[in-house]
Amino acid sequence: MKQAPIPYGRQSISEADIQAVVDVLRSDWLTQGPSIEQFEQAVAQYCGAKYAVAVNSATSALHIACLAAELGEGDTLWTTPNTFVASANCGLYCGSGVDFVDIDPRTYNLSVAELEKKLVVAKAAGKLPKVVVPVHFSGQPCEMERIAELSREYGFSLIEDASHAIGGKYQGEAIGGCRFSDMTVFSFHPVKIITTAEGGMVLTNRKDLYDRLIRLRSHGITRDPAFMEWESDGPWYYQQIELGFNYRITDLQAALGLSQMSRLDEFVASRHRLAARYNELLAELPVVTPYQHPDSYSGLHLYVIRLKLDRISRSHREVFEALRSQGILVNLHYIPVHTQPYYRRLGFKPGDFPESERYYAEAISLPMFSSLSDEQQDRVVAALKEALS
Numbered sequence: 001m002k003q004a005p006i007p008y009g010r011q012s013i014s015e016a017d018i019q020a021v022v023d024v025l026r027s028d029w030l031t032q033g034p035s036i037e038q039f040e041q042a043v044a045q046y047c048g049a050k051y052a053v054a055v056n057s058a059t060s061a062l063h064i065a066c067l068a069a070e071l072g073e074g075d076t077l078w079t080t081p082n083t084f085v086a087s088a089n090c091g092l093y094c095g096s097g098v099d100f101v102d103i104d105p106r107t108y109n110l111s112v113a114e115l116e117k118k119l120v121v122a123k124a125a126g127k128l129p130k131v132v133v134p135v136h137f138s139g140q141p142c143e144m145e146r147i148a149e150l151s152r153e154y155g156f157s158l159i160e161d162a163s164h165a166i167g168g169k170y171q172g173e174a175i176g177g178c179r180f181s182d183m184t185v186f187s188f189h190p191v192k193i194i195t196t197a198e199g200g201m202v203l204t205n206r207k208d209l210y211d212r213l214i215r216l217r218s219h220g221i222t223r224d225p226a227f228m229e230w231e232s233d234g235p236w237y238y239q240q241i242e243l244g245f246n247y248r249i250t251d252l253q254a255a256l257g258l259s260q261m262s263r264l265d266e267f268v269a270s271r272h273r274l275a276a277r278y279n280e281l282l283a284e285l286p287v288v289t290p291y292q293h294p295d296s297y298s299g300l301h302l303y304v305i306r307l308k309l310d311r312i313s314r315s316h317r318e319v320f321e322a323l324r325s326q327g328i329l330v331n332l333h334y335i336p337v338h339t340q341p342y343y344r345r346l347g348f349k350p351g352d353f354p355e356s357e358r359y360y361a362e363a364i365s366l367p368m369f370s371s372l373s374d375e376q377q378d379r380v381v382a383a384l385k386e387a388l389s
């Protein structure tokens with residue numbers, strides 16, 4: 001009998017999640033109802049951040065976070081090439097330039113040593129970045145304490161792209177608390193740790209940023225007389241005081257997210273149990289298993305191995321295809337962003353960020369999601385053993 005394929009990631013939906021969405025459907029509010037604030041408060045409280053703004057995707061969240069940081073024409077945003085294109089595109093949406101900082105070969109996160117070097121050069125050239133977006137790759141936080149020191153020294157804003165990392169910790173504190181950044185962004189896409197189908201959120205401790213994020217989410221409109229440019233005409237009145245968007249999330253989605261929050265710790269704990277099991281089962285194979293920085297507890301969105309290609313007779317692509325042909329739906333995170341055609345047209349080329357390109361030539365994301373069974377995981381390991389032999 002042919003077995004069902006195993007995806008690299010997927011959502012976990014309970015009866016309680018379904019009931020939460022159905023309850024909203026039977027209520028008076030499908031959007032802009034009470035669930036959105038409840039969801040925002042639950043995430044803010046969990047993370048220890050003062051404010052949270054839920055939106056319809058992490059891509060939208062990154063966009064309005066960049067605008068709130070006043071990124072615009074003539075500025076530059078720096079991020080890592082080892083990320084989803086959205087972490088860089090948000091800079092382009094604002095009319096800013098984009099540049100990259102190569103990765104650390106152990107954590108696959110933006111390298112702090114490379115960041116320091118690049119800042120020295122940029123300062124001399126008068127081209128310091130306005131915003132840096134560290135991405136907590138696979139859920140493992142970047143070295144935020146040191147990056148925050150650099151942000152003060154060189155005067156740039158910090159937006160954490162924590163799309164992989166809700167439920168994780170840095171120096172014992174929940175990721176999202178923004179102790180070392182201006183804002184933190186989460187994604188609630190179904191492959192991520194908790195889901196709202198599509199959805200994202202920005203967290204911050206700064207009231208001024210919060211006020212702007214709220215406006216930018218909804219057309220740049222305010223109903224608060226304190227922000228109006230002249231006195232209100234009456235109870236119906238609102239003012240558009242800047243150019244915003246419709247990036248609102250629905251109450252259906254927020255109710256799902258709120259319900260998922262009650263199982264967040266459980267989800268991340270399952271991922272850690274599976275990662276420990278992978279580490280053990282793969283120990284003798286010609287692969288590099290993920291490094292865990294002692295400062296942090298990863299959200300473990302991804303479990304990425306690197307092939308020791310000098311010790312196997314097959315190519316990276318052959319191993320990948322062999323796994324896929326066995327119904328193991330492995331994936332590759334990420335194609336270095338600077339090598340995408342769109343970014344090449346902006347002047348980037350292969351060779352610009354060699355560590356991220358070396359990583360790309362060896363990496364494979366194995367299935368990792370909270371409901372992955374031991375039996376399924378054993379199938380993944382058996383298929384990988386065969387693919388490597």
Ligand SMILES: *Cc1c(COP(=O)(O)O)cnc(C)c1O
Pocket residue numbers: 056057058059060083084086087135161163164187188189198199200
């Ligand atoms: C998934 C992801 C995004 C985009 O998230 P959406 O919610 O799909 O817009 C951005 N950055 C990273 C690192 C991601 O993994």
